Amino acid sequence: MSAGPSGRAGSVDADRQQLAEGPAVTPTQAPETRPWALVAQREVMVRLTDRNFLVGTAVTVVLLVGLLLVQGWLSGRPDTTTVAVTDAQGADVVAAAEEHLADPRRDVTLEALSVADRAAGEAVLAEEEAEALLVPSAEGWVLVTEHTPSTSLRQAIAAAASEHALSGNAAAAGTTVEQLRAGGELAVETLSDGEDDGMVIAVAGVAFAFLFYLSSVMFGMTIASSVVEEKQSRIVEILAAAIPVRALLAGKIIGTSALALAQLVLLVAVGLVGSTVVGYDVFLPGMAEALAWYLPFFLAGFLALACIWAAAGAMASRNEDLQTTTTPLTMALVAVFLLGFYLEGTARAVASFVPVLSTLLMPLRVLEGDVGWWEPALALVLTLAFAVATVLAGARLYRRSLLHTQGRLGWRAAWSRSG
Amino acid sequence: MLFVEGLTRRFGSTTALESVSFDVPAGRMVGFVGANGAGKTTAMRIIMGVLAADAGTVRWGSQPVTDAHRRRFGYMPEERGLYPKQGVRDQLVHLARLHGVPASVARARVTEQLERFGLGERARDRLESLSLGNQQRVQIIAAVLAEPVALVLDEPFSGLDPTAVDEMTQLLREHTAAGVPVLFSSHQLELVERLCDGLVVLRAGQVVAQGSAEELRADTPLRYRLTLRGDAGWVRDVPGVTVLDLAGRSVLVQLADQGTASRLVGLATQRDEVYEFSRQVPSLAEIYRDVVLSRSAA
Numbered sequence: 177m178s179a180g181p182s183g184r185a186g187s188v189d190a191d192r193q194q195l196a197e198g199p200a201v202t203p204t205q206a207p208e209t210r211p212w213a214l215v216a217q218r219e220v221m222v223r224l225t226d227r228n229f230l231v232g233t234a235v236t237v238v239l240l241v242g243l244l245l246v247q248g249w250l251s252g253r254p255d256t257t258t259v260a261v262t263d264a265q266g267a268d269v270v271a272a273a274e275e276h277l278a279d280p281r282r283d284v285t286l287e288a289l290s291v292a293d294r295a296a297g298e299a300v301l302a303e304e305e306a307e308a309l310l311v312p313s314a315e316g317w318v319l320v321t322e323h324t325p326s327t328s329l330r331q332a333i334a335a336a337a338s339e340h341a342l343s344g345n346a347a348a349a350g351t352t353v354e355q356l357r358a359g360g361e362l363a364v365e366t367l368s369d370g371e372d373d374g375m376v377i378a379v380a381g382v383a384f385a386f387l388f389y390l391s392s393v394m395f396g397m398t399i400a401s402s403v404v405e406e407k408q409s410r411i412v413e414i415l416a417a418a419i420p421v422r423a424l425l426a427g428k429i430i431g432t433s434a435l436a437l438a439q440l441v442l443l444v445a446v447g448l449v450g451s452t453v454v455g456y457d458v459f460l461p462g463m464a465e466a467l468a469w470y471l472p473f474f475l476a477g478f479l480a481l482a483c484i485w486a487a488a489g490a491m492a493s494r495n496e497d498l499q500t501t502t503t504p505l506t507m508a509l510v511a512v513f514l515l516g517f518y519l520e521g522t523a524r525a526v527a528s529f530v531p532v533l534s535t536l537l538m539p540l541r542v543l544e545g546d547v548g549w550w551e552p553a554l555a556l557v558l559t560l561a562f563a564v565a566t567v568l569a570g571a572r573l574y575r576r577s578l579l580h581t582q583g584r585l586g587w588r589a590a591w592s593r594s595g
Numbered sequence: 596m597l598f599v600e601g602l603t604r605r606f607g608s609t610t611a612l613e614s615v616s617f618d619v620p621a622g623r624m625v626g627f628v629g630a631n632g633a634g635k636t637t638a639m640r641i642i643m644g645v646l647a648a649d650a651g652t653v654r655w656g657s658q659p660v661t662d663a664h665r666r667r668f669g670y671m672p673e674e675r676g677l678y679p680k681q682g683v684r685d686q687l688v689h690l691a692r693l694h695g696v697p698a699s700v701a702r703a704r705v706t707e708q709l710e711r712f713g714l715g716e717r718a719r720d721r722l723e724s725l726s727l728g729n730q731q732r733v734q735i736i737a738a739v740l741a742e743p744v745a746l747v748l749d750e751p752f753s754g755l756d757p758t759a760v761d762e763m764t765q766l767l768r769e770h771t772a773a774g775v776p777v778l779f780s781s782h783q784l785e786l787v788e789r790l791c792d793g794l795v796v797l798r799a800g801q802v803v804a805q806g807s808a809e810e811l812r813a814d815t816p817l818r819y820r821l822t823l824r825g826d827a828g829w830v831r832d833v834p835g836v837t838v839l840d841l842a843g844r845s846v847l848v849q850l851a852d853q854g855t856a857s858r859l860v861g862l863a864t865q866r867d868e869v870y871e872f873s874r875q876v877p878s879l880a881e882i883y884r885d886v887v888l889s890r891s892a893a
Contacts, residue, residue: 214692222681410676414737417643417670418693420662579645 211419215427216434219402223435232394233439237446244450257329258287258306260297265340266310269317273336277328286332294320308333316341377543380463381517383447384470385536387440389513392478393506395436396485399428400502403489403574412578421575429482429567436478440471466543469552470535476556477535480563481505483570490577491585500584512536529555531562596621596776597642597660597745602651604637610800611637614651617795617805619745619776624767626787627780628883629797635780636673638797639749642778643670655745666695669743671751673780675734677722683733684709684718687740694741701740708736712762728756735763739770746770748779752786764790784880794879796886804886811882817850821863822871829866833859847875 209217223229257277259270270288277284289306291297297309301322308329309320317337319325343353406412415424444467451460488501516536519527528537534555541547577590597619604612612634619625627635640646642653644665653660678686684705691701709715712732717725722733731754738748746767752760767777767790781787787794794811796804804811818839821827827846831838835855840847850856863869877885 209692209698211693214689218689405678408676409679410672410674411678413640413645413672413674414670414677414690415693416645417668417672418666418690418741579640 211423212427212430215419215424216431217427219428219431220435222402223398223432229398233442236443240443240446241450244447244453255284256287257285257308258289259333260289260291260300260306260309262291262293262297262311265312266317269310269333269336269340272339273329273332276332276335376462377540380466380543381536381540384539385513385516387443388474388477388535389509391436391440391474392481392509395432395478396481396505396509397498397502398435399432399482399485400489400492400498401495402428402432403486403578404492404495404498407490407492407578408494416578421578422571425483425486425571425574428486429479433475433478433482437471437475440474444471463543466539469542469556470539472556473535473539473552473559476559476563477532480532480559480566481509483567483574485570487570487573487577487590490574491587491590493584497584504587529558531559534559596656597778598654599638599642600652600654602638602641602653603649604634604641604646605649612641612648612651613800615797615800615802616651617802619778620793621776622771622774623792624771624777624779624790625793625795626791626879627778627795627797628782628784628787629780630887633797634800635797636749637800639670639747639778639780640672642747643668645672664744666693667741667744669738669741669746669748671734671738671746671748673749675731677730677733677737679723680721682719683714683722683725686722687733687736690737691740696741704740704742705736708740712736727754728759731755731759732762735759735766739766743770744775746775746777746779748777750781751779752781752783760786784878784883788879791879794883796883798887804882808879811879812876815877815882815885817853817856818875818877819848819850819856819859820871820873820875821846821848821859821869823863823866824868824870830859830863833862845871 259266259273261267261270267288267290270286274284274286277286289300291300291309294309294311297306297311298320300306301309301320304322307321308325310333311318311320317333319330319333339353342356346353346356406415448460484505485502488505489498491501492498512533513536515527515533519537524537525541527533528541528551538547538552538555542552573587573590577585598616599618600616602612602615603610615634615638617625627639629635637646641648641651642660644660644662655664658664677690681689684702687705687708688698688701691704692698696704706715706718709718712729712735714725714729714732717729722730725733735751738746738751751763751767755763767779771777788808791808793807794805795802804814806814821830822845825844827841827844830836830846830848831841833855835851836859837849838846839849848859850859860869860872863872
């Protein structure tokens with residue numbers, strides 16, 4: 177076809193006629209899958225086929241399992257303490273002392289080893305065949321050890337010895353131990369039903385804070401670099417022409433959030449299964465409610481930041497700029513992380529309603545058991561409201577900086593650019 | 596088919612487009628020309644909905660263009676690129692699906708297009724492992740995957756090797772033959788001349804000329820070359836004739852009207868033997884230069 181249009185004059189008229197009647201080709205076609213779902217799907221697929229991501233996740237799981245195994249091995253290995261005794265009464269005391277040593281997490285046993293006399297017993301101690309030697313004395317008993325005995329062993333033997341003596345003395349006086357003790361029982365009642373175990377709360381606090389911080393930074397950076405990759409490679413204009421920018425943003429956020437949540441669930445599941453295996457599951461009933469709150473808080477907190485990460489990505493035009501545009505976010509997360517640890521009392525209670533900070537604090541307060549049901553609910557609603565606001569603001573920043581491919585935009589410049 | 600009406604767009608205090616209007620009829624290829632910064636990319640981005648207009652509309656037939664329409668437009672932006680680290684086939688299928696093509700159809704179409712461009716063997720390779728020329732071919736495929744009802748191509752030929760230019764040309768012609776309107780911008784005027792049915796000339800954000808090649812030529816002055824056996828100097832004295840160039844026996848003249856041409860040829864045959872009397876039809880490139888240069892001087 178050389179430029180001469182005269183040869184096609186007939187078809188021009190035909191076209192024009194057709195035009196008057198309306199477009200010949202139907203421009204609409206029912207989309208098979210929603211655009212955001214396709215984008216989300218791609219984000220997930222890219223991540224799942226990315227070796228760095230897979231290796232990183234695998235290493236985290238292996239570390240977690242390793243940590244639990246080591247912990248379990250340390251505390252769970254059968255702990256048998258042998259106490260040498262010189263007579264049957266000594267053996268009775270040792271048997272009774274085992275009751276006092278009982279530890280739900282550990283398999284602790286006390287074994288009595290009969291020896292002829294104190295000298296033989298000391299020889300056994302020297303050869304480390306027994307950890308302690310129990311011999312009768314004028315005032316009661318003597319516990320002989322090579323080194324200072326552990327507090328728990330001393331307390332257990334002392335309690336057993338005193339009971340042993342008490343029951344002997346009671347019998348001699350024609351009464352029973354129960355009668356002697358009548359009216360002296362001390363029962364303990366806790367008013368709040370949560371298990372008040374300081375160690376569990378401390379461990380949970382660290383775990384909640386670390387998981388959220390690591391996930392936020394890792395997947396936040398994933399969002400930002402996925403945005404900047406599209407800008408840097410220039411494909412973004414093709415994408416923006418094919419689908420609405422908000423669908424592109426939504427797909428990215430939803431895909432990455434799903435991945436972050438999936439990874440969290442994986443780690444929590446591994447943690448729970450591991451805990452059960454090593455016998456820590458006695459703490460789980462107390463943790464269940466806090467965990468049930470932690471997951472929605474995690475997701476809401478993550479969503480609240482996700483669009484801002486996307487905006488930070490959109491403001492950069494090369495990967496190298498990301499460091500600068502994401503700094504405010506990483507700083508904010510470090511602050512949240514630290515505040516989560518250091519706040520106390522009323523400040524901590526107030527902070528547990530502050531969006532994002534509440535992800536760390538509110539589940540902990542649930543664990544401590546001093547909150548009404550409405551408190552985590554309110555905090556969650558506040559976080560979701562905050563997330564809506566940041567999604568809108570982040571979307572605006574994202575839309576306005578997306579096609580800016582020369583250099584880096586500041587937060588203020590990005591906000592005031594026209595679309 | 597594709598109508599652009601009164602598009603205006605400002606960036607800060609600079610006006611990128613000033614009430615730009617033109618249309619791309621069905622099955623026609625329209626060249627969009629103008630100097631760098633004349634507003635071609637801005638106009639195309641607005642057509643594709645990537646950029647918002649301050650004023651004006653883009654219509655498809657009688658309806659305003661919506662996202663649903665644009666999903667079926669093929670677009671090649673000026674700044675090109677795809678996902679460098681993703682497989683060629685995977686990302687093309689993804690793009691086709693974003694354009695609303697069902698997954699199974701998308702896969703079949705991508706395979707077919709890759710075969711056509713001789714890239715069948717590279718389907719699973721990462722895009723970045725392909726040569727630049729082949730990456731360009733993938734980019735071309737990306738623009739036509741949705742069986743587009745319109746094509747908007749910003750500098751589609753820039754950076755293409757000669758083979759790719761031919762492949763691109765062939766592809767565009769197939770689309771116009773199927774009734775698809777094609778708008779493309781280019782600085783390569785001889786290419787525009789060879790391919791286009793019409794031209795839209797943009798200068799400093801305004802349309803300074805538009806129409807089919809014939810319509811544009813109709814606006815240009817009547818120029819004839821006259822070559823005689825003897826000296827042609829006398830032509831200067833004929834009323835209605837402006838001599839542009841005189842070289843002995845040959846003269847280039849601009850005539851006031853078609854009647855002057857008849858008079859001039861009559862006079863010439865009376866006085867001398869006429870070797871040549873021909874209408875000088877300007878090329879699109881010449882029209883472009885004429886329009887852009889003369890009007891910028893004005």
